[in-house]
Amino acid sequence: MTILRPEQERIKQSTREFVARNIIPRAAEFDRSGEFHPYLLDEARESKIFAMAVPKEYGGLDYDSVTQALVLEEWGYGCAGMGTTLAASILSMDSVLVAGTDEQKRRYFTPMLSARIGAFGLTEPGAGSDAGSGKTTAVKAGDDYLLNGSKCWITNGAVATVYVIYALTDPSKGVKGLSAFIVERDRPGFTIGTVDHKLGIRSSNTSELLLKDVRIPAANLLGKEGDGMKIAMKTLDLARPAIAALSVGLAQRALDECVKHLQKRFPDKPQPGQTLQFKLADMAIQVEAARQSLHHTMELRDSGAPFSKESAISKTFCSDVAMSVTAQAVSLMGSHGYTSELGKYMRDSKIMQIYEGTNQIQRLVISRAVLTPAPAAVSTLKAGE
Ligand SMILES: Cc1cc2nc3c(=O)[nH]c(=O)nc-3n(C[C@H](O)[C@H](O)[C@H](O)COP(=O)(O)OP(=O)(O)OC[C@H]3O[C@@H](n4cnc5c(N)ncnc54)[C@H](O)[C@@H]3O)c2cc1C
Known part of the structure; x- marks a missing residue:
């Protein structure tokens, strides 16, 4: 058994209580209906749990990794679908943690402080395990990029506020031409396609993302062109x-x-x-x-x-x-x-x-x-x- 520090014990206990109150009682209902659960975001707002991985300097809870695991275990205990919503939002933030500038981090993490969520868009119809064989492109247009293509099976796809989307800035270079971008939900040309019905984690949202001439500023590129993979x-x-x-x-x-x-x-x-x-x-x-x-x-x-x-x-x-x-x-x-x-x-x-x-x-x-x-x-x- 890992010996937990008192603070970790306290967080584990309060998460257990949150899960017992807000997740366990409704998990079966959302599993049956296969619906996402916006109510949960309201319930979680006060605790800032969707910002548990956000560093202190950006206003987050800045939990250490073991503590994050304790929280996610409790959410998985209550409902792995709802746990997936939280985990996938953190997944998208991880790309920004890995490669974002100070300004990009502030911009991406701020919505998480009020329980809005992110999504990570890498997979495409022909590019799952072989993530480098995607077809979505990002073409430079002056100070902007124009994104075209689609992503599939994206957790939180239809319900996120911000996204990290992977697209080819230089298709001739294959995987070395892949780049990562922050894309806000309200960009014209960015729409949601099919929402998937699933065998399990049915309370999480999984959707297709469609990008048609989505214009984003060059300031939304994470790292350099070609850093995507x-x-x-x-x-x-x-x-x-x-x-x-x-x-x-x-x-x-x-x-x-x-x-x-x-x-x-x-x-x-x-x-x-x-x-x-x-x-x-x-x-x-x-x-x-x-x-x-x-x-x-x-x-x-x-x-x-x-x-x-x-x-x-x-x-x-x-x-x-x-x-x-x-x-x-x-x-x-x-x-x-x-x-x-x-x-x-x-x-x-x-x-x-x-x-x-x-x-x-x-x-x-x-x-x-x-x-x-x-x-x-x-x-x-x-x-x-
Ligand atoms: C509910 C759900 C949520 C998801 N959420 C996200 C998300 O938020 N963001 C995102 O980008 N993607 C997401 N995905 C996509 C998911 O990560 C991919 O589906 C997964 O990586 C596998 O890709 P694939 O389905 O194309 O399988 P394939 O790559 O077609 O693989 C099919 C089978 O072949 C095996 N295989 C493939 N290549 C090899 C190899 N080289 N050696 C040995 N075996 C191999 C695989 O292990 C698998 O068993 C989600 C998928 C689902 C179903």
Whole structure:
């Protein structure tokens, strides 16, 4: 178990109370209707939780990485769809944190202080795992850029105020011609296409974005032309642990609900039979190991040490755990599992293995890191020792 500081305990507890009051009671309703939940933004305004990753100098809460993970775990526990809304907004902010100027950060982060949200637009119909093969372009026009193209499956797409959009400034250079831009919602020519119906995280909004001659000032370019892929990769390194945190919350919730059910289902026995006990123990082991992998990544992130491999490991491990534990919980609860809200946790878990880079792609990243020889350690041993 990570030993939390008193301030982290306090934030975890107050988040748990917020989730119990505002998220858990309405999660099933929004799952059924597949609707986004603007009420939640109103509820969250006072706590400034949508600005938890915004640095102090821009008026945000400036939570350290472990604390952000604690908050996201609680939101994932309550409803992974609503948790995804928060995580995706932070994902878009991460691009600005990575490459934004002081003025761009102030501009992008200010709406988050009053619970407005952002979106991150990288994926296109022909460019998912291979993010560099997108077709959206940004052509220089005097002091402006004109953006044309489309993005698909963008979380918060229809409900964000500000966006980070990736587009090719030089298509002839392929991935080296990709650049990142801040795009405000109210720019003429920027419209919302299809809003997606989904298997899980149904309370989050996922939409297509259409860009037709969207004019934005050159001041909205993040970094330099051609920096896009570098910014996107650094952004995803920073952001993947958020998916790990939602996954831990999902797995913990499924375990807790399963335990509650089994205690009711077998009231005559102080404990269910040994087979069930062992299965519950294995689920608890997985949840705790997932949480530790996540916290380790977050501690590395705050220490300034490299954490790209650990970010991929924790995203992959925690989401695989969420899938496995939620499916196991359904099995252990029999038909009650299949017909109750447990099914939602299983459906919500699936996307954790897909978005922000599929777990197959993460395994490529991890294997590359494992296969790359680490720099030779300086040995203090003398010959013969
Ligand atoms: C609900 C939801 C929300 C999303 N939110 C966002 C968002 O906010 N912003 C955004 O930009 N995108 C978002 N996405 C898109 C998501 O990140 C991509 O869908 C994902 O990266 C996978 O891309 P793809 O669907 O095109 O799959 P593909 O790239 O077509 O992959 C299909 C399968 O092939 C495997 N595969 C592909 N290439 C390789 C390879 N080289 N080696 C081994 N296996 C491989 C993949 O792992 C996968 O199993 C979202 C998607 C969904 C469904």
